[in-house]
Amino acid sequence: MMAAEDIKDLVVIEKASVQEVFLHRPTLDGILEQIRAKALSIVPDLSTATGRKNIASVAYNVAKAKTYMDDLAKERVAELKDLPKQIDESRRYMRDFLDSLKDEVRQPLTEWEEEQARLEAERKAAEEAAALAAKIEADHELALLMDREWEREREEQRQTAIRAQQEREAEIARQAAEQARIEAEQRAEAERKAAAQREIDARLAAERAEQERLAAEQRARDAEARAIREKEEAEERARQAAIKAEEDARLAAERAAAAERQRQENERLAAEAEQRRREADKEHRAAINREALADIQKLGIPEDLAKGIIAAIARGLVRHITINY
Template structure:
């Protein structure tokens, strides 16, 4: 057989490469075909043309080896890429569904946080109002006490105010600690749920492959719906935040008004007590002056009359008293 008749000893379609190298009888059949074609030439070493033909056939056999080996290497490289591509698709699927879960639940998460904040603010306001009422009552009672207990009452009022600040700080600390603890518990629960979801995703990988096309369409619809619902939730949250801020400002203004009213009442009570004391002092001075004038009218000197009045005021004269 001439060299040009066996120039291409074998040709394999790329799609059938894997079948050829995994099925040994098929590969052996191809090798036998190459052998048959290569050995079909009748060797004649007496002529240069025959010797050239033998060398050409041997060269074509070497080319066939290189050709088959390259096909096998290319297929192996392609197969090595498959696990990487599958892992990338799995990661894409997990990330997408995690984001979708967070987007779907975000309105509920925002609502729960807002409800907790409102409850904490309401409780703190009620406790502050009750404490303010108690402080005001204690202060009014203190104003009715005599001058000897004024100092003690003021110290008690300062102690009550310090206790109020400490209680309010403790309430705020406990609320912060509770919120932090609940956030940590929620994060741990979310982490455990994520681990369960990942395990379930691994087990469902084969099933997800057949459902991928339908799931992609549902995911697109869900994503569009989530975007719309998120925008609506953000608008509701914005309006709720505005309302909460307005309520907070109103409550702060009412508290400030109540504090001003209490301070005004305290100042009025103190002024009234000072006026009463001043009037009592003036009245006593007037009565003492009249008694002094009467004693001087009996012939006593002013110093003698003053001494008598002082003795009576100090209750040093039995059976005698000045009526104020």
């Protein structure tokens, strides 16, 4: 049997030949077939841990071979910009091939692991079923015990309920008697308080009646005093009004007499002023007439004839001639 770690020796590719490997499919197929032959040359031994570990190691080295070759191809693609499509196609082909080879190499281990998982699941299921059956049996026994215990407890509860009912009835009777006694005492106490309250109410009513009588008498005295006071005040107001009216009448008579005296004085003064005016006017006219008479006489006209001419002019009997007084 070939050691698993020798698989990497089949994947050594010179950097100068990377382009030839990935551009010449037969060359790539030759390398891949070598890896395949090397990987499948290992007889899988699933009976021991070492054998199972050896299978996993071979599959892991196949994956490492894929990574190694893929990295070489990527480096070459980076160097050869003109051939990326062809190299990438070879890379995809290589990856798919080695992924398939990895799965093919690991298939026995995968199937064994799946079988072990199935067996483990069956074992757990069997254990769980046995545990469930045992639990069901135990639960059944427990249920029988609990049923008998429940019957015993139910009888005890029934007896306890009977005793409790009797105790409740006795307590109810005792409470009823006690309540009757308390109610009788309360009624007696209420009647005593009611009688005392009625006595208090009667005394308060008598006191209120006396207070109201005294208040009524006081209101009557106050009303009488108020009536006397109002009558005296009315009489005083009437006396004062009479005095004021008499005084007003006296003052009015005095003002009327004074006004009459003033009117008479004003008439007298006006008459005297008018008399003085007329006398002054008469004197003024006489002076003008004497001056006119003197001037006419200077013309050789006799005094009597001159007086007649002046009198005719003064009365307006001579047209177009007036005397300027």
